[in-house]
Amino acid sequence: MSTTTIRLPQELKNRVARAAERVGTTPHGFILEAIAEKTTDAETREAFLDQAEARYAQIVATGKTIPWPEMRRYLERKSQGRKAVRPKPRVLSR
Secondary structure, three states: OOOOOOOOOHHHHHHHHHHHHHHOOOHHHHHHHHHHHHHHHHHHHHHHHHHHHHHHHHHHHHOEEOOHHHHHHHHHHHHOOOOOOOOOOEEOOO
């Protein structure tokens, strides 16, 4: 483990101390958890954007997609635990 110095404005330091006390941890632990959560959020967003770009590239390359009403019906049925046939991608007319 390495050491990193973070300079906090006094008001933020006070807020962190109060929040840490409310949740039953130390300011250090609170800050570590906040950094870990923010890092996970950034990584999750990056993965989401990468996946969206890849899917868009596939749509551009093939011209195939699934109309939203069909996908919505499929997702609603799946989320309700009902049998659902996955819609097939197709080239849509414009």
